[in-house]
Structures are given as structure tokens and as C-alpha cells.
Amino acid sequence: MPDYVQAVPNCLAWLFRESGPEWREIWDYQFKWTADHRTAEEMRPMIYTYDKLGEAALNRLDEISPPERTGEKGDTPPPDAEKKAPRDLYALVRDNADTDEVLGQLWKEVTTVPEWVDWAQIERGQHVFLRYAGPAIFALAFQSLVGGMGSRRVVETLARTGGFGVNVTRRRLLETFQHVLQVTSSLPAIQPHGDGFASTIRVRLLHAAVRRRILALAAQKPEYYSLHPSATSATLANNVLTGMADQPPGHVSRPFLAAETYWLNGPRLAEALRIERPRGWLRRCYFSVLVLGQCLFFAAMSYSHKWVPRWDAARRERLRRTLYDLTVRRGELGALGAETAFEFQYVPVLDTMATEVGTLDEAMRRGRELGVGSHERRSLWTLSVAGVVVGCGSWAGWLCLRGGVRALMGLLR
Numbered sequence: 283m284p285d286y287v288q289a290v291p292n293c294l295a296w297l298f299r300e301s302g303p304e305w306r307e308i309w310d311y312q313f314k315w316t317a318d319h320r321t322a323e324e325m326r327p328m329i330y331t332y333d334k335l336g337e338a339a340l341n342r343l344d345e346i347s348p349p350e351r352t353g354e355k356g357d358t359p360p361p362d363a364e365k366k367a368p369r370d371l372y373a374l375v376r377d378n379a380d381t382d383e384v385l386g387q388l389w390k391e392v393t394t395v396p397e398w399v400d401w402a403q404i405e406r407g408q409h410v411f412l413r414y415a416g417p418a419i420f421a422l423a424f425q426s427l428v429g430g431m432g433s434r435r436v437v438e439t440l441a442r443t444g445g446f447g448v449n450v451t452r453r454r455l456l457e458t459f460q461h462v463l464q465v466t467s468s469l470p471a472i473q474p475h476g477d478g479f480a481s482t483i484r485v486r487l488l489h490a491a492v493r494r495r496i497l498a499l500a501a502q503k504p505e506y507y508s509l510h511p512s513a514t515s516a517t518l519a520n521n522v523l524t525g526m527a528d529q530p531p532g533h534v535s536r537p538f539l540a541a542e543t544y545w546l547n548g549p550r551l552a553e554a555l556r557i558e559r560p561r562g563w564l565r566r567c568y569f570s571v572l573v574l575g576q577c578l579f580f581a582a583m584s585y586s587h588k589w590v591p592r593w594d595a596a597r598r599e600r601l602r603r604t605l606y607d608l609t610v611r612r613g614e615l616g617a618l619g620a621e622t623a624f625e626f627q628y629v630p631v632l633d634t635m636a637t638e639v640g641t642l643d644e645a646m647r648r649g650r651e652l653g654v655g656s657h658e659r660r661s662l663w664t665l666s667v668a669g670v671v672v673g674c675g676s677w678a679g680w681l682c683l684r685g686g687v688r689a690l691m692g693l694l695r
Contacts, residue, residue: 309432310548332497336490339388343374343487346382368623371487372480392483393474401469408466412598413588415605416580420542422462423455423526429547431519431555441514451525457622459609461485467602484623516556519543523557530616537561541569542576 304315347369379389411418431437464471465478472478523543527536537560544552544559560569587594613619 309551309554332493333486333490335384335388335391336486337494338384339375340371340487340490340494342378342382342384343371346378347374370484370623372483375483375487392479395474401473404472405469408469408472409594409598411466412601413594414580414584415601416583417577419459420576420580421546423522424539424542424546427455428519428522428543428555428557429551431515431522432551434515437514437518440518449525451521452529452616453618455522455526456609456618459605460618460622463602463606463609467606515554519555519557537565537569538572541566541573545570545573 306313306315349369375385375389379386461478461481464481466472467478468476470476472482523536523539527534527539540552540557541560543555543557560566587597608617610618610621
């Protein structure tokens with residue numbers, strides 16, 4: 283099966299179905315089993331591998347600069363979080379690399395560029411991301427994030443940090459997207475000492491902090507971490523949708539986000555995550571049509587600029603600035619307001635479920651106050667234009683065909 287099959291919406295997947303003993307189907311996705319695939323038993327040893335150098339460096343940083351006290355509830359920031367500037371783990375590693383053996387080892391590892399690195403290829407990858415930023419962002423949000431909530435091992439970790447509570451989900455998404463923008467903004471940004479490089483080191487150490495705590499919890503109760511959707515999976519998946527619903531600048535409604543989830547992940551996984559469909563078959567059709575319109579809009583914008591390189595370069599630069607404004611700078615439009623340093627804010631706990639569930643009714647009430655979102659209007663407009671273009675093209679084609687047939691009949695007489 284071609285690699286692009288997973289990008290095909292579930293309603294069209296039957297066109298690409300294959301059969302045979304080597305084919306597998308999981309959660310509405312069909313793929314061919316190859317020698318590169320690994321069974322659960324073969325992959326299990328990888329569960330016990332982790333970034334040992336990153337954890338050792340974090341332990342040294344905690345000795346050099348002890349962290350501030352953190353909160354334990356995901357929706358409630360630590361009391362002094364706004365009064366004290368967070369420690370910059372990247373700066374601490376950089377400034378102490380010459381005097382500390384462990385930090386020096388980490389610094390040497392991350393600043394040594396292997397010979398096989400192709401910077402031109404990496405830059406092309408950055409350009410590809412920005413060219414297809416629209417569909418890439420939605421795929422990251424609804425397939426990678428919401429769909430990824432189907433793994434209980436993942437969601438138990440996230441739930442116990444509290445970082446995906448309904449009141450903080452959107453900020454967490456913006457922080458993650460800030461990192462994405464920083465590593466794709468330019469080639470110097472991802473090279474040693476660039477902004478994207480620095481953020482990546484901070485994120486690596488943040489993951490080490492969470493992992494260190496989670497490993498301690500797993501030693502107490504290992505059955506928390508399995509691979510099947512759980513009630514916690516549903517909680518976090520719904521929190522992502524509720525946290526994004528009816529927020530500036532697009533004010534996309536909760537039913538539209540739910541339709542997007544069903545479109546990209548298929549009904550089996552979406553239902554297992556208890557994502558509620560838009561109520562009523564007419565509304566379901568309406569929002570599915572809007573998602574189709576969005577796909578057409580992204581396809582038209584992405585491919586049209588690809589065909590005209592000059593437009594592509596100008597659009598990349600414009601889009602880079604716009605996305606950064608909407609993610610970091612423009613607080614009045616729902617952005618972070620300032621760059622995050624990816625500090626460790628919430629301590630994972632075992633007996634306390636730090637994450638509360640966001641409800642559909644809550645999102646619907648907020649949506650009624652704000653009205654139809656601009657993204658939904660854009661999708662409807664795109665679909666209308668596409669319908670007019672297809673209709674006019676079909677009519678013109680029919681007229682040409684009829685004229686050709688009449689001309690041919692005239693020649694035969």
C-alpha cells in the first residue's frame with residue numbers, strides 16, 4: 283500500500299483496501315507488515331531504555347541551581363510562578379559545561395555535528411513544513427495528539443502531570459507549537475546555539491524531569507501503564523478539543539473539531555476516546571462537509587504556491603511571522619505573550635488525578651456566545667467556490683462535448 287494511505291479520510295479508505303496474510307488493520311488503518319515492523323514483545327525492551335545522560339545532567343543542574351517548589355494540580359499554577367523568573371536549564375548547561383564533567387559531556391554531545399548531517403536537506407524540510415503548515419498543524423493536533431491519547435501509557439503520564447487540564451490545555455499546545463516554530467524558522471535556528479537548538483535542549487531536560495518522576499511512580503504501581511484506551515484517554519482527548527474550541531483567532535467550534543477527529547482518526551478510535559459526534563445527522567453532514575472544504579482550501583493554497591517558487595518563498599516568510607505572532611507575541615489574540623522556557627511546573631502524582639475533564643456542553647456554551655468561527659466560514663466559502671468551479675467546468679465540458687458531437691455528425695452526413 284502506498285505511504286499516503288493514512289492521509290486518506292476514513293470515508294474514502296475503502297478505495298485503497300488491500301487483502302492478504304501480510305496486511306493488518308488497526309483502528310481503521312490498514313498497513314502491510316514488513317521486516318521493519320516489530321511485535322510488542324520485541325519492542326518491550328525499548329520501554330526500559332531512556333536518556334541516561336539527560337537525567338544525569340538534570341541531577342547535576344538540580345545541585346547547582348535547586349528548582350523552585352512546584353504545584354501538584356494541573357489547573358493551579360505554583361503560587362510564586364509569576365513572581366520568580368524560571369531557571370534556564372539551557373543557559374545553566376552552557377555556562378557550567380567547562381567546570382562540570384557531566385554537563386560538559388552533554389554539551390559536547392549536543393554541539394558536535396555528525397559528518398552525515400545534510401544541512402541543505404534539513405532546510406528543505408523546514409520549507410516543506412511551512413509550505414504545508416495548515417494540514418501539518420491539524421495532523422499534529424488531531425492524529426498525533428488526540429489520536430495518541432489512545433495509549434494508556436501516554437495518558438497516565440500526562441494526566442498525572444496535570445498539564446492537560448481543561449484550563450491549561452491550550453497553553454500547553456501553544457508552548458509545544460512554539461518549539462515547532464523555533465526549530466523550523468530558519469537553518470541557523472536549528473544549528474548549535476540557535477533559538478530552536480536551545481529550546482530543544484530545554485525540552486530534552488524537561489522530559490528527563492518528568493521521566494524521573496514517572497519512573498518512581500511506575501515502580502509503585504506498574505499496572506497504570508498499558509497500551510489500550512482508558513477513561514483517562516477519553517478525558518485528555520476531550521480536554522484537547524474543549525481547550526481549542528472557540529478560542530482566538532479562529533474561534534473553531536467544538537463540533538467542527540469533533541468532525542475533524544473522526545475524519546482523521548476514523549470512527550473506531552474516536553468512539554473509543556468518547557469523542558461525541560455533532561448531534562443529529564444533518565449537523566454531522568454539515569460539519570463533515572466543512573472539513574472537506576478545509577481540505578480543499580489547504581490543498582489549493584499549498585499546491586498553488588508550490589507551483590510558483592516565488593510565491594512559495596514569500597508565503598513561507600509571511601506565514602512564519604504570522605504563526606509566531608499567533609503563538610507567542612500577540613497575547614491579545616490568545617498567544618502566550620512571551621516565549622516559554624519549558625520549565626518543569628507540575629509534579630506527577632500517583633494517587634491524585636490532576637486532570638479534570640472538559641465537557642462538550644461547556645464548549646457549546648462558549649461557542650454560542652461567540653458564534654460561527656472564521657475557519658468554519660472559510661471552509662464553507664472554499665467548498666462553495668469549489669462547487670461553483672466544478673459546476674461551471676462540468677457545464678463547459680458538456681457544451682464542448684455536445685458541440686463536438688454535433689460537428690462530427692455534420693461531417694458524417
